[in-house]
Amino acid sequence: MRAISRRLEKLEKVFAPASKSEDTWGSMGEFRDELLRQAEQRGEPSIAELREELEHLGPLGLWRETARGYLSDHGFVQSETECFAATMARALGTSIDELRVCISENRIGSALLERFREPENTTDIAT
Numbered sequence: 097m098r099a100i101s102r103r104l105e106k107l108e109k110v111f112a113p114a115s116k117s118e119d120t121w122g123s124m125g126e127f128r129d130e131l132l133r134q135a136e137q138r139g140e141p142s143i144a145e146l147r148e149e150l151e152h153l154g155p156l157g158l159w160r161e162t163a164r165g166y167l168s169d170h171g172f173v174q175s176e177t178e179c180f181a182a183t184m185a186r187a188l189g190t191s192i193d194e195l196r197v198c199i200s201e202n203r204i205g206s207a208l209l210e211r212f213r214e215p216e217n218t219t220d221i222a223t
Contacts, residue, residue, distance in 0.1 A: 124155035127162070163208065170212050187211065 128150050172187040185195040
């Protein structure tokens, strides 16, 4: 049984790259490609390693790490006892149940942007 498992693992390594599709990345594919392009322009020596790391993360992992960085930039750091969803809910000022609804309605990205949007600089000109 072990020999069969090893053979399957070898086959998966050989065929897995061929079965990967850009469709699995969706809109995150553009973001991934932009990261790689910027790293190449900066002359990063390990583009292949970055590409491999991004493939390992996958689109959801890349989104999660991007969101984690975005939250951190706005002062919301995940504590050791807190799951990422709890950090996200805390940052949005909502409960985890409300966060689930937001995610299921595919509003999480816009909710984050809305939460941290800089106030527009409006001035009233007295006439």
